[in-house]
Amino acid sequence: MPCPLVPCALTLVPNFFHMKNLLLIVLSIFTLASAFGQNIILKDPEIEKMVKEVNPDSIKSYITKMVSFGTRNTLSTQKDPKRGIGAARNWVLSKFNEFAKQSGGRLTAFIDTTTLQPDGRRVDSLLLLGNVVATLKGIDPADDRIFIISGHLDNMRTSVMDRVNDAPGANDDASGCAAVLETARILSKHQFPATLIFVTFSGEEQGLLGSNFMAEKARKENWNIEAVLNNDIMGSNNSNETFIIDNTKIRVFSEGLPAFELDKKATTIRNLGTENDGMSRQLARYVKETGERYVPHLEVVMIYRNDRYLRGGDHTPFVQRGFAAVRFTEMNENYTRQHQDVRVEKSVQYGDLIDYIDFEYLRKNTAMNLANLANLAKSPGKPNEVKIEVRRLTNMTNLSWKAPKYGKPKGFYVLMRETTAPHWEKKFFTSDTQLELPYSKDNYFFAVQSVSTDGNESLAEIPVPARQ
Numbered sequence: 001m002p003c004p005l006v007p008c009a010l011t012l013v014p015n016f017f018h019m020k021n022l023l024l025i026v027l028s029i030f031t032l033a034s035a036f037g038q039n040i041i042l043k044d045p046e047i048e049k050m051v052k053e054v055n056p057d058s059i060k061s062y063i064t065k066m067v068s069f070g071t072r073n074t075l076s077t078q079k080d081p082k083r084g085i086g087a088a089r090n091w092v093l094s095k096f097n098e099f100a101k102q103s104g105g106r107l108t109a110f111i112d113t114t115t116l117q118p119d120g121r122r123v124d125s126l127l128l129l130g131n132v133v134a135t136l137k138g139i140d141p142a143d144d145r146i147f148i149i150s151g152h153l154d155n156m157r158t159s160v161m162d163r164v165n166d167a168p169g170a171n172d173d174a175s176g177c178a179a180v181l182e183t184a185r186i187l188s189k190h191q192f193p194a195t196l197i198f199v200t201f202s203g204e205e206q207g208l209l210g211s212n213f214m215a216e217k218a219r220k221e222n223w224n225i226e227a228v229l230n231n232d233i234m235g236s237n238n239s240n241e242t243f244i245i246d247n248t249k250i251r252v253f254s255e256g257l258p259a260f261e262l263d264k265k266a267t268t269i270r271n272l273g274t275e276n277d278g279m280s281r282q283l284a285r286y287v288k289e290t291g292e293r294y295v296p297h298l299e300v301v302m303i304y305r306n307d308r309y310l311r312g313g314d315h316t317p318f319v320q321r322g323f324a325a326v327r328f329t330e331m332n333e334n335y336t337r338q339h340q341d342v343r344v345e346k347s348v349q350y351g352d353l354i355d356y357i358d359f360e361y362l363r364k365n366t367a368m369n370l371a372n373l374a375n376l377a378k379s380p381g382k383p384n385e386v387k388i389e390v391r392r393l394t395n396m397t398n399l400s401w402k403a404p405k406y407g408k409p410k411g412f413y414v415l416m417r418e419t420t421a422p423h424w425e426k427k428f429f430t431s432d433t434q435l436e437l438p439y440s441k442d443n444y445f446f447a448v449q450s451v452s453t454d455g456n457e458s459l460a461e462i463p464v465p466a467r468q
């Protein structure tokens, strides 16, 4: 079920609470009540309209086309105009260029290539690797934030080295690439302060080659990536063992302890108990709340691990370099259809065929991505220097922060949850850059996010302890 963020309960106001704070909280409640109206979270009409544009027929046409290339194995031909990874990436580029025409010159696309040497494992000859990248430039020149949506265009049969025979790869991962294309089609007609990047990677099955290439470039060039939404296997919620067919749930995987510079952060994490508040986990919380706000009949289920057992994904090279990145995957996977030669064995059909895609489910998952990208790209920047006062022994909580570098927020939400709770449970609005709350800092977790007039929230920033 969606996780509503409700105003604080008046019953929790303690006796010693003085009038100034009481007034502040009451004002917060009124502000929230009027903003949310009848306990309904404020929705941005522009995003609601965009979400409605996500079209299952459009998604189906993309997957049909991607399957038509026979194989998209990274080692397959790049010379044939109709077959193989070369033809597939040229087609994705042509779609991005088609969408660019409606963007007023703000969407540009290219194939970002690199040459890789054989690695003795999954690359056995010199390889020209190419990610298809479309960038929708933000309209605020001062705002250098980047939000990325990704899927992988390549696929595999039972043998990852088989570059010749048919591999439809409808779900793994034409589904993710279809989400990338459909969000690009819709979002490129709109303007956002921040920049959006739409990417279909190559070389995922060969060892996350394309995502490593982009993440390393981003690190070297200091891209200000605030979020990566990676979509991989998200078009058919259908377990092969339990035969569960349920198109109302999608998983979001996010790391717990950070892979990046854990040695430098471990002491602070241990002292503050923030092992569940890393960047990617915050992003997962955000996408759950925002996705469920805009997409009915879809639950985004947070999984507290970076990925499934023994499996990898294109979010990981970003996570390893200190960027917030999560992976979306259907709730129940079907292993008779992943990484399988197309065949019938003992009356069981194997292979990643388009017949098994649930286009309504994929529509919802695409809409969930779109709502998040739009909400993030429209939001003001995160508040800066968020601090929690820890010097005084008190049962109150005092937070302060500075206005964000980008955008003009209407105000800020202070988010709060029990230390055992997975999601933010309460939020308090203020137009100030500080807030005192009648809750003990020792008993809850807090974070602060900026919010625009249209209700677009930045990612949440957790406070650092301040001793003065």
Ligand SMILES: [Zn+2]
Pocket (backbone or CB within 6 Å): 152, 172, 173, 204, 232, 233
């Ligand atoms: Zn995959």
